[in-house]
Each structure stands twice: as C-alpha cells, then as structure tokens.
Amino acid sequence: MGRAPCCDKTKVKRGPWSPDEDNILKNYLEKNGTAGNWISLPQKAGLRRCGKSCRLRWLNYLRPDIKHGGFTGEEDNIILTLYSQIGSRWSVIAANLHGRTDNDVKNHWNTKLKKKFLAAQNSYNNNSFTNNIDSSHDFNHNCSRNYYGILEATCSIVDSNTFTSHMDPNLTNSSFQFPLPSLMEIQENDAISSVQEDGYFMDFSSGISSSYYDNLVNDFDFQEKFIGSDPNYSSSSSNSTLIQLQANNIADFDQSIKGFEN
DNA sequence: AATATGCTCAACCGCAGGATT
DNA sequence: GAATCCTGCGGTTGAGCATAT
Numbered sequence: 001m002g003r004a005p006c007c008d009k010t011k012v013k014r015g016p017w018s019p020d021e022d023n024i025l026k027n028y029l030e031k032n033g034t035a036g037n038w039i040s041l042p043q044k045a046g047l048r049r050c051g052k053s054c055r056l057r058w059l060n061y062l063r064p065d066i067k068h069g070g071f072t073g074e075e076d077n078i079i080l081t082l083y084s085q086i087g088s089r090w091s092v093i094a095a096n097l098h099g100r101t102d103n104d105v106k107n108h109w110n111t112k113l114k115k116k117f118l119a120a121q122n123s124y125n126n127n128s129f130t131n132n133i134d135s136s137h138d139f140n141h142n143c144s145r146n147y148y149g150i151l152e153a154t155c156s157i158v159d160s161n162t163f164t165s166h167m168d169p170n171l172t173n174s175s176f177q178f179p180l181p182s183l184m185e186i187q188e189n190d191a192i193s194s195v196q197e198d199g200y201f202m203d204f205s206s207g208i209s210s211s212y213y214d215n216l217v218n219d220f221d222f223q224e225k226f227i228g229s230d231p232n233y234s235s236s237s238s239n240s241t242l243i244q245l246q247a248n249n250i251a252d253f254d255q256s257i258k259g260f261e262n
Numbered sequence: 263a264a265t266a267t268g269c270t271c272a273a274c275c276g277c278a279g280g281a282t283t
Numbered sequence: 284g285a286a287t288c289c290t291g292c293g294g295t296t297g298a299g300c301a302t303a304t
Contacts, residue, residue, distance in 0.1 A: 016272070016298085039289065055290080056273065091292060102292070107271050110294095 013048045017057055021047060025054055026062050060101045067099030071108050079105060079113055202245045222247050 017025075028045035035041070038051040047054065060066070071079075075097050082093045090102035090109075097105065202222070217224070226244040 014274075037289080050274090052275095052290085053273075059291095060272075088293070103272075106293070111270055 011048070012042075012050045012053070014050075014053070017061075021049070022057070022062060025049075025057060029058060029062075056103075060103045065099055066101065071100075071112075075100070076113060076116075079109060080117060083109065083113075083117070202247070203243075217245070 013021075024045055024047055028041070032044075034055075038055040041047075041051055042049045042054050045054075049057075078096055079093055082089075082096060086092060088106075088109075090106045094100050094102040094105045222245040224243070225246045
C-alpha cells in the first residue's frame with residue numbers, strides 16, 4: 001500500500017504566499033497555535049493551502065523571532081565550523097544561530113559559503129605551511145583539521161616541551177574572508193577541542209591550572225563532564241589526569257578557544 | 263533595448279522516523 | 284506488531300531579479 005498524500009493537490013493553492021494569506025495564518029496561529037496538528041490547520045484557519053505548506057511558511061518566514069537579512073561573519077564562522085564537523089545537518093547548524101532557519105542556512109551555504117569552503121580547501125591544498133614563528137627552533141610540521149574545520153597547520157617545537165598551534169597567516173589573507181585566530185598557543189596544558197553531537201568539549205589531557213579552570217567554568221559557562229585517569233594513558237608507567245569540560249553553547253566554546261590566542 | 267546568463271531564496275518534494283491507533 | 288498519521292529534514296526546483304553581453 002502506498003503512502004497517502006498529505007492533501008489533495010488539486011484542491012490546494014501552491015506557489016508564493018500573498019500578504020492576505022500570511023495575515024490569516026499569522027493571526028490564526030497567534031490566537032490558536034497549531035493545536036498539534038498542521039494537517040487540519042488550513043481548513044480551520046480558512047486557507048486553501050496544504051498543511052505542510054502552512055508549517056513551512058510559519059517556520060521559515062512568519063515566526064516573530066525569525067532574523068531576516070544577511071549573515072554576519074560570526075554566523076558564517078559558526079556554519080563553516082559546524083559543517084566541517086557534522087556535514088549538512090542544517091537543522092542542527094541553524095539551532096546554533098539565533099533566529100535563523102535550516103532553510104536559510106542551507107540557502108546561504110549553497111549560494112555563498114560552499115564556494116568559500118571549496119576555495120579554502122583548494123587554497124589549503126595548494127599552499128605549504130610556512131614557519132614564521134621562530135626560526136631558532138627545529139619544528140615538526142603537521143597539517144590537520146582544526147576547530148574551524150580545515151585550515152590548521154600545527155607544528156611542535158622539537159627541542160622543548162612547548163606545543164604551538166598555528167594558523168597560516170598567508171591563508172587568512174587569501175581568497176576566503178572569514179576570520180581565523182592568528183595564533184593559538186598552548187603551553188603545558190595540552191587541550192583538544194571537539195564539536196560532537198551532544199556538545200562542545202575541551203579535553204585537558206595533562207591537567208589544567210585552577211585559575212584557567214575557574215575562568216572556563218565561571219566566565220565561559222563550561223561544565224565539568226569528566227575528571228579522572230586518562231584512558232589514553234592507561235599504561236602503568238604513565239598516569240595522566242584527564243579533565244573534560246563541556247561548553248553550553250558555541251559562543252562560549254568559540255571564546256574559550258580565542259582565549260588561547262596571543 | 264533586447265537577450266542571455268547567473269544568482270538568490272521561497273517553496274515544494276519525498277523520505278525517515280516517532281507517535282498514535 | 285502492523286498500519287496509519289504526522290512532523291521534521293535535506294535535496295531540489297523554479298520564479299524573479301540582477302548583471303553581463
């Protein structure tokens with residue numbers, strides 16, 4: 001048995017919504033809500049529209065908290081970051097952008113950011129990392145995906161215990177526009193940031209100073225998720241403490257990363 | 263001025279999956 | 284457990300507008 005259509009397409013109006021239809025839908029929803037059923041809503045509201053069409057019109061355009069207009073650089077950053085981590089899960093990405101819908105984000109990606117993203121990837125592939133930090137040290141270079149998705153080249157200083165993570169400044173001046181932290185330096189604390197389905201995490205695999213811990217928890221609204229033996233260092237000869245903190249939102253996570261900048 | 267081409271974005275489509283019967 | 288209903292999602296389309304030729 002095939003699936004029943006959600007409405008009779010020969011009896012409903014399709015295409016762009018008129019201002020009158022918008023008013024009818026808006027007034028009805030403000031007075032009555034959806035009552036948990038979009039399918040029967042158009043009939044009750046007096047609209048010759050499919051329920052799905054009404055839902056889409058409300059969610060993507062008529063809702064009072066919708067933000068119209070161009071995307072900011074900060075919003076672009078969040079989209080690029082999350083896309084590189086979770087792919088085209090537009091509803092998840094939109095949930096991190098106040099007032100933006102999944103449709104908005106998807107359209108913005110397809111028309112603007114996709115090109116930037118691909119250009120950045122090509123640019124990255126065509127540029128070798130150049131060390132301009134300190135030529136007195138011997139560096140091991142290593143290219144990897146970073147918090148912002150694609151553009152991090154990391155290097156470690158061979159003759160000391162200091163680890164430096166560096167964004168290639170040549171790339172930030174090239175074809176793509178979104179801002180990147182210029183230099184992220186982590187000394188003593190080896191922090192790994194990650195965006196996962198259930199939140200934003202910072203793992204400190206070799207401890208963290210109490211002042212910095214307080215800073216993250218109090219100023220950036222992080223929560224402690226785990227503290228204990230690092231499972232990655234389970235051998236008896238090495239016993240390291242792992243502290244995992246979770247950010248409540250992308251803005252705090254973003255700021256905490258930028259807190260490492262010089 | 264006319265036509266072609268490219269871009270934007272609202273709207274539609276079909277599917278997946280949870281809820282209900 | 285099966286059938287059906289309904290919502291939410293991501294991919295795609297196409298009308299309208301802007302720009303180039």
